[in-house]
Amino acid sequence: MSVPRLFWLLLFVAVGAGGVYLADRLVLAPGRAHQRELAERDAQIHALTERNQALEAAVRLLRHTERRARLVVLDQARGPEGLRSRVRFTELNAQGDSVGEPRELSLDGDEIYVDALVIKFEDTFVTAGDALKGKALLLFRRIFTDRGRPADGDVLDREGQIPQSYAAERAPTAFERELWARFWELANDPEEAQRRGVRALHGEAVSTRLRKDRAYTITLRSTGELTIQPTQ
Numbered sequence: 001m002s003v004p005r006l007f008w009l010l011l012f013v014a015v016g017a018g019g020v021y022l023a024d025r026l027v028l029a030p031g032r033a034h035q036r037e038l039a040e041r042d043a044q045i046h047a048l049t050e051r052n053q054a055l056e057a058a059v060r061l062l063r064h065t066e067r068r069a070r071l072v073v074l075d076q077a078r079g080p081e082g083l084r085s086r087v088r089f090t091e092l093n094a095q096g097d098s099v100g101e102p103r104e105l106s107l108d109g110d111e112i113y114v115d116a117l118v119i120k121f122e123d124t125f126v127t128a129g130d131a132l133k134g135k136a137l138l139l140f141r142r143i144f145t146d147r148g149r150p151a152d153g154d155v156l157d158r159e160g161q162i163p164q165s166y167a168a169e170r171a172p173t174a175f176e177r178e179l180w181a182r183f184w185e186l187a188n189d190p191e192e193a194q195r196r197g198v199r200a201l202h203g204e205a206v207s208t209r210l211r212k213d214r215a216y217t218i219t220l221r222s223t224g225e226l227t228i229q230p231t232q
Helices: 003-061 123-127 164-169 174-181 183-187 190-195
Strands: 065-078 082-092 098-108 109-123 137-145 200-209 215-221 226-229
Touching: 003 226, 065 109, 065 137, 098 137, 109 123, 109 226, 123 190, 164 200, 174 183, 183 190, 183 200, 190 200, 200 226
Parallel strands: none
Antiparallel strands: 065 082, 065 215, 082 098, 109 137, 109 200, 215 226
16 A cells, blocks of 8 residues: 555544544533433432321321220219219221220319329330330320329229230240330330330320210320310
8 A cells, every 4th residue: 555545544433533522522511421420310319208208107107096085075964062974985906096995083172183104115126116115115104184183093003914995915035025124114214115115105184174975085196195085
């Protein structure tokens, strides 16, 4: 091959390579960069969406409440010793169904207190929906009014035993039986309680002023807060 022909061939190859390089840098490379940006953005959006969904689920679990008892005012009458309220107290399971036999009680006054023992687990277990520690546990201890001493109130569940509402739902675990049997011991030993994933054990009472022919619902949040409200 002659020198001029070789020169022109090399020049043609060089020009072609330069054109390919310029096309890659000016056209293809920006396109690839844009695709990478889109892929990274989609990955970030996906990750943020999953995180948001997880946070929403955690908040729902923290705010989840269950009806645990129903209080119905059957009658109120004023006698020589003042107002008396006749009520029916019924414990409920997690589905809101009645558990055990309802208790009919006659109480002095209309300002009622429902005293309970509550076991609260660490929020990490609640937000994770842990099968064993995913929600607080509750024992209804007694019911009384502002006109009597709490110690003289009507007993609802016996301390140290599994509450009837849980026992009726399923067979209690050894873990739950131990918590109730050692309630006050663990309440005074935070380190030992923490080793079991328990945030707090304590008594808690809710109260309201009753109205005749009204019904009230006592609810328990997964984190352990107890409330009493008139039934809508």
